[in-house]
Amino acid sequence: MIMNFIRGFCMALADSVPGVSGGTIAFLLGFYDKFIDSLDHIMGKDKKKRKEAILFLCKIAGGWIIGMAGSVLVLASLFEKHIYQISSMFLGLILFSIPLIISEEKKTIKGNYRHLFFLVIGVALVVVISCLNPVAGEGISVDAGSLNIGLGAYVFIAGMIAICAMVLPGISGSTILLVFGLYIPIITSLKEILHLNMEYLPVLIIFGLGVLTGIALVIRAIKTSLKKYRSQMIYLIIGMMIGSLYAIKVGPTTLEAPRDQLTLSTFSIVFFIIGAILVLGLQKLQMVGEEK
Template sequence: MAVADSVPGVSGGTIAFLLGFYEKFINSAHNFLMGTNEERKAAFPFLFKLGIGWVAGFSVCVLILSTLFHTYIYEISSVFIGLTLIAVPIVIIEEKEYIKGKYLNLIFTAIGIAVVPLLMMLSPATGGSGVDLTQVSIGLAIYLFIAAIIAVSALVLPGISGSTLLLIMGLYIPLISAVSAVMHLDFAYVPMLIAFGLGMIAGLAISVKVIRHCFACYRPQTIYLCIGLLIGSLYAIALGSTTLAEPMPAMSWQTFNVGLCILGAAILAALQLLKKRTEKNVNMKRE
């Protein structure tokens, strides 16, 4: 999830959806932020383990992989395309009970497919680096707070990534640079990063409440929409290279790596098989 969230293109929510723990993530986040004390205690172990993995992955991306994304963006994107291509039939099979025969909801799939390219079209030619996050001001803090609410909403939704939206707002490069600086013990960026962090908490509370309600009350429509977002994310992945700090050409047949695409599909297929076996073992223990 952290690797996906760090790179413009696919969302960390997409990865959670592909690996089958998306709803558990949404419900746990909702219960931890707005539930009873008992619900918070029950949700904490899962969120703690997920959080440790996310922080570790994000730290690696900031410290090591940020340069590799520029050098091997097409290879990484090819893996994500493989993941996404096999994800669509997996989601359909997993959710067939809720979507079978409800084909009028394909309108939500069309909306999901259209949303990602429309948002990508708003992306500037470069990542933008003109915002100085060492300059503490009320106006910048409010802008960062609002931007974080918008970005984290995309982070938890399958489809376009929060990184892409931060690129649109000219904050992706400044924030990545600020996090990297703080990790190297330069604390001049801390006040504005705190403002952004508070916005992320607020955005997470709002978005998980809405998404949880949609899955509970409008599950077929939500699943059709998520399928559309997954399909639309292929466009975002292919154009992810154009939204880097130093833009590169969009992925073409020449830069697309078939072998790595197959590897991505194989990784998800293996994880899906592992998930099935784990569920089977859990059910056997309960019996």
Template sequence: MAIADSVPGVSGGTIAFILGFYDDFVNALHNLTSGKNEGRKSALKFISNIGIGWMIGFIISVLFITSIFEKNIYDISSLFLGFIIASIPLIIKSEINTLGNNKRNIIFLIIGIIIVVTITYMNPITSGGQSFSIKYDKLSFILMIYIFISGMIAISAMVLPGISGSTILLIFGMYVPILNAVKQVLKLNLEYLPAIIIFSSGILIGIIIAIRIVRHLLRKFRSQTIYCIIGLMTGSIYAVIMGPTSLEVYNPPMTITTFNIIFFTIGCILIPALEKLKEVLKNS
């Protein structure tokens, strides 16, 4: 989830949905922020397991993998395409009754596609990853508010399957500054710590708001929400194809010549394999 969240394209929420624990993830976050004591204990255990893996994955991604992505973006994008295309039939299969009995809600699938394609199209791809500093001596009140709102909206996207929070940060022009600030803080350069604290505060508020909305939609309007999620994931195919244009060093969109069939096949194989592993673990 962290690796998906930290690069433009597919979101961590998509990975959670693909691996079949999205509902548990949403419910656990809800119980952690507003549930009763018993619910909070089990939610804390669940979120801790994910959180530890997420933090490790994010640190690895920020320190090492982001440079690998830039050098091998088309290979990784091909892998993500394999993930998405292989997972959509599995999701449809798992929700076949919900979807089949409410076919008129397919309009929400189209809405989901349009949302992701529109957001991706808005990316500042001509900026070539233009950056600015968010060191403490550069922070104005307006910039602090902007960083806070960016965190709120980015984490909302990360929670939802489809578009990644990194893509949202790119639209806000915050992807490179935030990534650089995280790198500097990990290297104990505390000049960037105030900006990270502000951004993290936005993330916390965003999680509380987004989770309540998503949980309510899944409980009250499950068919419409699942159709929309499938639409978001389908639209993220376009986001992944355009992902190379959003890197700090501009790369052209993926084409048939830069598409890597080997990595795509690996992605297509891994998803059913993980699904099978999940069933084995559940029955053991």
């Protein structure tokens, strides 16, 4: 219970900020395959597997909800004020985790170097998404008074695409929302709901339905690909994680009040090292999880 709570909490912290994916954290913590399988089993016909999947995902969801609430209420302002330190930490986290993943998947990728093309695709995919011009500032108004059929459809589609990004290591769902101009509006809506302002509830319901639809459409494809084409998928995932280094570098430009990209002068070696240390901590958590 505690282990899965921590897993969900870490995923939420990643999902709440542009540049890092919750799927990346799931991969680092060694439960990505189980996470994808559980999402798939919920929609399956096997009642036993569905029950086990629901129990597992409920434990993950508990930590995720607490982590997301904390991010929305507290950490969002911290990210704004210390974006360069946080970006440096994420660079260390991702950069030092890539060799560990390569080591863990050594048997899968060894001898399959012809699949390196998928690594290139992964890098390019994340870089292209990051280069799209996100909407800065207050963005789109999504309260009940401004909600209409067109905006509802737009939010629904954004939710579908964002969740697809969130479950894939390397691509940040928050970055996708920035591209759609909905990151600040959705975060603001969550804040308002946590403060019991129900005026923003309809748009979050529509967004949630888009998320569920996206899960239903993409999870089976991811599971099948990991099973039948694991070597290609691992190369693709590693490529997306490499590409996320660029996404983190340009992350400060996507804030509500845009700032300059991360440079050598704003880079923090201390927080970079903290990120590296966190990788060791995540690996330790993974080992504890495997022992249990």
